[in-house]
Amino acid sequence: MKAHQCEQDGCHRVIPFEERYCQIHAKLHQDYRGRNQYQINQSYNRARSKDDRIKFYHTRTWSHLRQLAIQRDHSLCRYCLIDGIVTPFEYVDHIVPVEFDVGKQKDITNLVCACKSCHEKKTAWEQRYYGTGENNQLRHRVIELMNVRAVANAMNG
Incomplete structure (x- = not known):
């Protein structure tokens, strides 16, 4: 099983590779993840539509x-x-x-x-x-x- 350390500064707990934070710090970052998911989706959609717009010029x-x-x-x-x-x-x-x-x-x-x-x-x-x-x-x-x-x-x- 792949593992790495929690991404919280100063935390050295080893967690599964798929996770970003240990159980303690994951609760602190739930709100952070929710807010950024909208921004991530918006950036993805803009980048994807930008590729389509660029193709048009050819x-x-x-x-x-x-x-x-x-x-x-x-x-x-x-x-x-x-x-x-x-x-x-x-x-x-x-x-x-x-x-x-x-x-x-x-x-x-x-x-x-x-x-x-x-x-x-x-x-x-x-x-x-x-x-x-x-x-x-x-x-x-x-x-x-x-x-x-x-x-x-x-x-x-």
Whole structure:
């Protein structure tokens, strides 16, 4: 039988390999396990759905949508154009992040060309507003901003 020591600091009791804590310390950590199980499940689901989202960017559908957005925006950053600045695009970005609303992943009206600077600003704003990105909590009760001007004002404001 495999065994190891209890994970509680300072405890040297030998317990079965499948357990984390001895009987004494397991009671102290029951609440801890329950709270973290939700976080573990949420992280797993986000990672799994992230893999699915990444696969999408290697499909013909994405290539076609991307080309349509580039042609529509004339290869220029739409966020910069709002301020009257002409900047070539580097990214085709989702206005509403796919992590927040996967239903808008294939919606051409949810795509916009962005330069590197605007893309970085928008990504930082998304993390604050929508709660996207690593180690963040998605905020499901926020209003989706689909208007490029509204997003530009929010990320620059």
